[in-house]
Amino acid sequence: MKLKSHIPLLVTIVGLICLPLFVENPYYIHLAETILIYTILLFGLDIVVGYVGQVSLGHAGLFGIGSYTAGILFFHLGWPIWATVPASIIVTAIFGGILALPALKVIGPYLAMVTLAFGTIAQILINEMTWLTEGPLGIKLTRPELMGVPMTKAEYFWLVAAIMIIAMIVVDRFVKSQMGRAFEALRDSPVACDCMGVSVYRFKVIAFVISAGFAGLAGSLYSYSEQYISPNTYNNELAVLFLLAIIMGGRKSRLGAAIGAAIIVLLPKLLDDINLFRIVASIIAIVVTVGAIMALSKKITTPKRVAIPVAGVVGLAAFSFWLNSIADWRLSIFGFMILLVVYYLQNGIVGFSKTFYLAITGKTKTTVGEATAENTDSSVDFISAVGNKNTGAELLKVDSVLMQFGGLKALNNVDLSIKRGTIHGLIGPNGSGKSTMMNVLTGIYIPTSGNVFYADESVVGKTSSEIALSGIARTFQNVQLFGEMTALQNILVGLHHTFKSNMLDIALHLPRYLREERDARNRAMALLKFVGLENLANEEARNLPYGKQRLLEIARALALDPELLLLDEPAAGLTAPDIKELLRIIRKIRDNGITFILIEHHMDVVMSVCDTVSVLDFGQKIAEGKPAEVQADEKVIHAYLGT
Numbered sequence: 274m275k276l277k278s279h280i281p282l283l284v285t286i287v288g289l290i291c292l293p294l295f296v297e298n299p300y301y302i303h304l305a306e307t308i309l310i311y312t313i314l315l316f317g318l319d320i321v322v323g324y325v326g327q328v329s330l331g332h333a334g335l336f337g338i339g340s341y342t343a344g345i346l347f348f349h350l351g352w353p354i355w356a357t358v359p360a361s362i363i364v365t366a367i368f369g370g371i372l373a374l375p376a377l378k379v380i381g382p383y384l385a386m387v388t389l390a391f392g393t394i395a396q397i398l399i400n401e402m403t404w405l406t407e408g409p410l411g412i413k414l415t416r417p418e419l420m421g422v423p424m425t426k427a428e429y430f431w432l433v434a435a436i437m438i439i440a441m442i443v444v445d446r447f448v449k450s451q452m453g454r455a456f457e458a459l460r461d462s463p464v465a466c467d468c469m470g471v472s473v474y475r476f477k478v479i480a481f482v483i484s485a486g487f488a489g490l491a492g493s494l495y496s497y498s499e500q501y502i503s504p505n506t507y508n509n510e511l512a513v514l515f516l517l518a519i520i521m522g523g524r525k526s527r528l529g530a531a532i533g534a535a536i537i538v539l540l541p542k543l544l545d546d547i548n549l550f551r552i553v554a555s556i557i558a559i560v561v562t563v564g565a566i567m568a569l570s571k572k573i574t575t576p577k578r579v580a581i582p583v584a585g586v587v588g589l590a591a592f593s594f595w596l597n598s599i600a601d602w603r604l605s606i607f608g609f610m611i612l613l614v615v616y617y618l619q620n621g622i623v624g625f626s627k628t629f630y631l632a633i634t635g636k637t638k639t640t641v642g643e644a645t646a647e648n649t650d651s652s653v654d655f656i657s658a659v660g661n662k663n664t665g666a667e668l669l670k671v672d673s674v675l676m677q678f679g680g681l682k683a684l685n686n687v688d689l690s691i692k693r694g695t696i697h698g699l700i701g702p703n704g705s706g707k708s709t710m711m712n713v714l715t716g717i718y719i720p721t722s723g724n725v726f727y728a729d730e731s732v733v734g735k736t737s738s739e740i741a742l743s744g745i746a747r748t749f750q751n752v753q754l755f756g757e758m759t760a761l762q763n764i765l766v767g768l769h770h771t772f773k774s775n776m777l778d779i780a781l782h783l784p785r786y787l788r789e790e791r792d793a794r795n796r797a798m799a800l801l802k803f804v805g806l807e808n809l810a811n812e813e814a815r816n817l818p819y820g821k822q823r824l825l826e827i828a829r830a831l832a833l834d835p836e837l838l839l840l841d842e843p844a845a846g847l848t849a850p851d852i853k854e855l856l857r858i859i860r861k862i863r864d865n866g867i868t869f870i871l872i873e874h875h876m877d878v879v880m881s882v883c884d885t886v887s888v889l890d891f892g893q894k895i896a897e898g899k900p901a902e903v904q905a906d907e908k909v910i911h912a913y914l915g916t
C-alpha cells in the first residue's frame with residue numbers, strides 16, 4: 274500500500290533523470306526545465322488559489338522579484354547559487370507578506386485587481402531602477418558552477434528536477450498538515466475558522482508568504498535557466514497564464530500544477546507548428562469522443578451535455594486540416610481551447626479525470642491515510658473532562674451589554690450570569706437578539722457598551738480566535754462547516770490548538786509532528802464516534818445530511834476543549850429521533866463538567882435539559898429563572914403569543 278502510493282513519485286523521478294539521457298536537443302530539455310520551474314511556482318500559487326481560495330494575479334511580479342534578487346546578487350556581488358536561491362526565497366517571501374495585506378481587507382475581483390496592480394508596480398520598479406536592475410537592458414547570468422566548472426544543460430536540468438521534487442514533497446506535507454487544514458478552513462468559513470481558534474488573519478499571511486517563497490525559488494532558478502532576465506518577461510499576461518494554469522490543471526493537486534505548467538509552456542509552441550497541432554488536435558478529439566461514448570454507455574451523462582465539447586474538439590481537429598498556416602489563428606485557437614477547458618472542466622483536468630474515473634469504474638472516493646472506525650484507538654479521551662469542580666460558581670458574566678446597529682438596539686443593557694456546570698437556555702421570539710448575544714460572546718461583534726467577563730477576565734476587544742482558545746466554543750445557527758473538507762478534517766481543525774510542531778517538523782516529518790498528527794486523528798475519530806459519525810469520517814461535510822452536519826459542528830466545537838459551549842439552535846431542522854440523540858449527547862457533555870448556553874426554539878428541548886432560562890425580547894431581558902417558572906411567566910407568554 275505504502276509502496277503503491279509512492280509509484281507516481283518514483284516514475285516521475287526516473288522520467289526526469291532519463292530525459293536528458295535520451296533527448297539530445299537542448300531546446301526540448303530547456304522546455305522541460307521551464308515546465309519544472311513553472312510547476313514549482315504553481316505549487317505555491319495553488320496554496321493561495323486552491324487551498325485558501327484567494328485570487329492572485331501578483332505572482333508574475335513575485336516571480337520577477339525572485340529572478341531579479343538572484344540576478345542582482347550574481348551580477349553585482351558575484352554570489353554563488355547556493356546563496357542567491359535562499360536569498361531570493363527570503364526576499365520574495367517578504368514581498369508575499371506585503372501582498373497579503375490587501376488580501377486581509379478585500380476579496381474576489383477587488384483582490385484580483387489589487388494583486389494585478391502589485392505585479393504591475395513590481396514590473397515598473399524593476400524597469401526603472403536601472404542602477405540596480407540594469408533596467409530594460411536586463412541582466413546576463415551564467416549557469417551555476419559545479420566544482421569550479423559551469424554546469425552543463427543536463428546537470429542544471431537535474432538540479433532543477435531535484436529541487437522540484439523536494440518542493441513537491443514539502444508542499445504536499447504542508448497542505449496535508451494542520452497548516453493546510455487551516456488554509457482550507459479559512460476558505461470554506463472564515464468566521465468558523467476564527468471561532469475554532471485558527472486565526473484567519475495569521476493564516477492568510479502565512480499562505481501568501483509560503484506561496485511567495487515558492488515563487489522566489491522558481492524565479493531564481495528561472496534566471497539561471499534563461500541566463501538572461503529582463504523586465505518585460507514578468508508582465509500581466511504571465512500572471513493571467515499562471516492563474517489559468519492552476520484552473521486548467523486542477524486546484525489542490527500537485528499533478529494539476531505540473532499539467533497546468535506543461536499547458537502554458539507547450540500550448541504556445543504547439544500553436545507554432547501546424548503539423549504538430551494537427552496531430553495533437555486529432556488525439557484530443559479522439560480521447561474526448563471515446564470518453565463521451567463511454568460516459569453515455571454507462572449513463573453518467575446525457576447526449577445534450579457532451580454534444581458541445583465533442584463537437585468543439587472534433588471541429589477544431591477538422592479545422593486544423595483545413596488551415597494552411599496557423600500564424601493568424603494562434604490567439605483565437607489558444608482562447609478557444611482555454612474556454613473549453615475552463616467552461617467544461619471546472620475542477621481542472623485532474624479533478625475531471627478523477628471524477629470521470631470514479632464514475633466509469635463505479636468506485637467510491639477513498640482518501641489515503643485517513644483514519645477509519647476500525648483503526649481508532651478507542652481508549653482516547655475525546656473530551657478533556659473539566660470535572661465538576663466549582664459547580665455553581667460564576668463562569669461567565671454579561672454586564673449591561675448594549676449592541677447597537679445604527680438606530681437598532683439588538684441588545685439593550687442585558688445582564689447574564691452563567692454558572693459553571695449548568696445548561697443555561699437563552700430563548701426569545703425571532704429577532705430578539707439571541708444570536709447577537711452569541712456573536713458578542715465570541716468576539717464577532719464588539720459591544721457598543723458594557724462588558725463580558727469569562728473566568729473573571731474581560732473578553733471585549735479580544736479576537737474570536739483568542740476567545741476560542743481561552744475556552745469558549747460555539748456552533749452556528751446556519752451551520753458553518755468546512756464544506757470541502759471531510760468530517761474528520763473538520764474535527765482536526767478544531768484540534769489545531771493541540772499542535773506545537775513548526776514548518777520544519779512538518780516538512781521533515783519529524784517525530785513531534787507525526788506524534789501530534791497521530792494523536793489528533795485518534796482523538797478526532799473518538800469525537801466522531803461520540804456523535805455517531807465514525808462511519809462518515811471520510812465524507813465531505815457538505816455531503817452529510819443536515820442533522821449529521823449539526824452533530825459534526827458540536828463534535829468540532831468539543832475538539833477545542835471548551836469549558837463553555839454555546840449552541841445556537843442545535844435542534845433546528847432535526848427529526849424527532851435526531852433530537853433525542855442530541856439531548857443524550859448534550860447531557861453526556863454536561864456530565865463531563867462543560868457549561869452550556871443553549872439557544873433553542875424547540876421548547877421541549879429547553880424544558881428538558883436547561884437548569885436556568887433567560888428570555889430576550891426586542892433586545893431586553895424580560896425574564897429569568899427555572900424553565901417551569903419562565904414558561905408560566907406572563908411577560909414571556911405575552912412576548913411569544915403577543916396577547
Ligand SMILES: Nc1ncnc2c1ncn2[C@@H]1O[C@H](COP(=O)(O)OP(=O)(O)OP(=O)(O)O)[C@@H](O)[C@H]1O
Pocket residue numbers: 678681683701702703704705706707708709710750
Ligand atoms: N450585523 C447586523 N447589522 C444590523 N442588524 C443586525 C445585525 N445582526 C443582527 N441584527 C439585527 O438585530 C436584531 C436581533 O437579531 P438576532 O439575529 O440576534 O435575533 P435572534 O433572536 O437570534 O433571532 P432568530 O431567532 O430569528 O435567529 C434583528 O433585528 C437583526 O435584524
